[in-house]
Amino acid sequence: SSELTQDPAVSVALGQTVRITCQGDSLRSYYPSWYQQKPGQAPVLVFYGKSHRPSGIPDRFSGSISGNTASLAITGAQAEDEADYYCNSRVSNGSPPVVFGGGTKLTVL
């Protein structure tokens, strides 16, 4: 299957750590990318590949992967981290060559 599955909603207390997960067979072969999208705004790349964090993204964002499940961790979540988060991944021998997860709404309490 080329699908990526994300939990629809996750919440975290201010200052705590939260992990947003993305599950799919393609993740056994490829690292995902993670995007943050706030209401009315374009997605922003926050982490990609094995260990790439784009310039300007706080180091509280990190990625990991185990088997077919990838995680985006936010260590010490801030109020401004409240947003939708999407993962995407290459697909092996797939068409389309890239798929997105359905997104996770993160609420910071």
Place this chain on the structure above:
Amino acid sequence: QVQLQESGPGLVKPSQTLSLTCTVSGDSITSGDYLWSWIRQLPGKGLEWIGYIYHRGDTYYTPSLKSRASISVDTSKNQFYLNLKSVTAADTAVYYCARDLSAHYYDTWALDIWGQGTTVIVSS
């Protein structure tokens, strides 16, 4: 820094062709060996990759839109384009253009710079 900006009509009639332009500023569209992608987001939904173009003209489309979508580039204007023909209400969405790093990495697919998006409504 590199910026992308989408432009085009916000309202398109059913059965007509949706035409959007993405203007790249801050660097040449031919530098850095990047791909240039179009992505859309249906109302209240997730993201759907439409296709990409390389500055030499190579293209790739998602199968569900391949028969209707066409992406082209004008390097002299530092722009690339999306045409989507025979649109229906189901094509109503926010359309984004983005710089695509996938040619740089074999093990991931990342879109590192996005335009602000443009809303296209298909309605008579």
